[in-house]
Amino acid sequence: MQVHITNLHGQDSKSTAQRAQNMVTEIATKQLDFNEMGLYFYPVKSDSPDKLSGRLDGIISALNPGDVVILQTPTWNGTHYEHRLLDKIRGYSDVKIIAFIHDVEAWMFEGMEFVLDEYIKVYNRCDLVISPTEKMTARLRKHGLTVKKVINQEFWDHPVAVDTATFPPFNRVVNFIGRGKKFDFVKNWSAADVKLILTDTDTGWGAGKNIEFIGYQNDADLVSRMHRTGGFGLLWSENPLWSEYMKLNVSYKLSTYLAAGIPVIVEPDTPQADTILAKKLGLVVNSLDEAVEQVKQMTPADYQEMVVAVEHFAQLIRGGYFTKRLLTQAVFDLFYD
Incomplete structure (x- = not known):
C-alpha cells in the first residue's frame, strides 16, 4: 500500500x-x-x-x-x-x-x-x-x-531554522503579519507605549502613529526578525466575516509566531485559546485595548516564563x-x- x-x-x-x-x-x-x-x-x-x-x-x-x-x-x-x-x-x-x-x-x-x-x-x-x-x-x-x-x-506546523541559543528579548511591541488593506483595524492603532510592527508599507496613513512598517518579508527572514525583536504576535481581525471564520479555522499565522519563539495574543473564541492559556503560550484578551494594557503591565519575569514555554512548544511546530x-x-x- x-x-x-x-x-x-x-x-x-x-x-x-x-x-x-x-x-x-x-x-x-x-x-x-x-x-x-x-x-x-x-x-x-x-x-x-x-x-x-x-x-x-x-x-x-x-x-x-x-x-x-x-x-x-x-x-x-x-x-x-x-x-x-x-x-x-x-x-x-x-x-x-x-x-x-x-x-x-x-x-x-x-x-x-x-x-x-x-x-x-x-x-x-x-x-x-x-x-x-x-x-x-x-x-x-x-x-x-x-x-x-x-x-x-x-495546529499548523512551521518548519524553519531558528537560532535557539538565545530567547526573544522582552520588548513592548506587537508583531502583526498583515496589511492595512485587509486588516483595517491597524489603521486605528493609538498605543503610545506599545509599538505595532506591521508587514506592510506606509502609504501615508501611519503618520504620527506608533507603527513600524517592515514591508513584505520572506518566511525565513520574517521568523528570524520576530525572534530577534521579541514582543508578541497578534492574531486579530475586526472584519465580521473574517472574525467569524477565525473561530473555525487553523491559522498559519499563529504557528508562524510560535515558530519564531514569541508569545501570541488571541481572542477567547480562537479555537486554540484554551491551549494557549493552559501552556502559557500568550495572552487571551477581549479587546486590543486590553491587549495593550497587558503588554504594558507585563514584567520581564512574566515574559521570560512565556518565551520558555513557547520555545518548548515550538519544537513540535518547527519539527x-x-x-x-x-x-x-x-x-x-x-x-x-
Whole structure:
C-alpha cells in the first residue's frame, strides 16, 4: 500500500494556501515516505472534457488498487475539478480517500455560500476527513457532512531554522503579519507605549502613529526578525466575516509566531485559546485595548516564563510533529475500526 498526497503548485509565491500544502507534502514525502500527486492552479474551464481527463490521468499515474490518497482541499480549481479527480481515483479498486480540509471557501469570502453544498459532496465521497477544528467539524456536520471518521487538526506546523541559543528579548511591541488593506483595524492603532510592527508599507496613513512598517518579508527572514525583536504576535481581525471564520479555522499565522519563539495574543473564541492559556503560550484578551494594557503591565519575569514555554512548544511546530501525527493518525484510523 502506498499513500499519496495531492500538492498545489502554480499560485503566487506569497500564497499562504500553497505554502501550507507544500509544507504538508514536504513532511509527508520526506519523513513518511508518501508519494506526491502534484496538481496545478489554472483556469479549469479552459480545458475540454478530454483534456481535463488526460490531465487528471497524469496526476494519478502512480496510483494502484488498494492505495490511499490524501486530497488537500481546496485545490483552488473548483469543485468540478475535485469531483472529476475523485471520479478518477475511485476508478481503482479498494482505494481509500482522505479529505484534508485546509479551508472552506464558502465561509471565507462574501458571496461564496453557494459553493458549500458541492464541497460537502466532495467531503462525503471520502472515507475520512481531516477537519481544521472541532468547531469547524460541528458546523460542517450541521450543513450535511456525513463521513463518520473525522479527526481535527488544531495546529499548523512551521518548519524553519531558528537560532535557539538565545530567547526573544522582552520588548513592548506587537508583531502583526498583515496589511492595512485587509486588516483595517491597524489603521486605528493609538498605543503610545506599545509599538505595532506591521508587514506592510506606509502609504501615508501611519503618520504620527506608533507603527513600524517592515514591508513584505520572506518566511525565513520574517521568523528570524520576530525572534530577534521579541514582543508578541497578534492574531486579530475586526472584519465580521473574517472574525467569524477565525473561530473555525487553523491559522498559519499563529504557528508562524510560535515558530519564531514569541508569545501570541488571541481572542477567547480562537479555537486554540484554551491551549494557549493552559501552556502559557500568550495572552487571551477581549479587546486590543486590553491587549495593550497587558503588554504594558507585563514584567520581564512574566515574559521570560512565556518565551520558555513557547520555545518548548515550538519544537513540535518547527519539527513538523503536528503534521506527522495528524497524517499518521488519519491513515491508522482508516484501517483500525
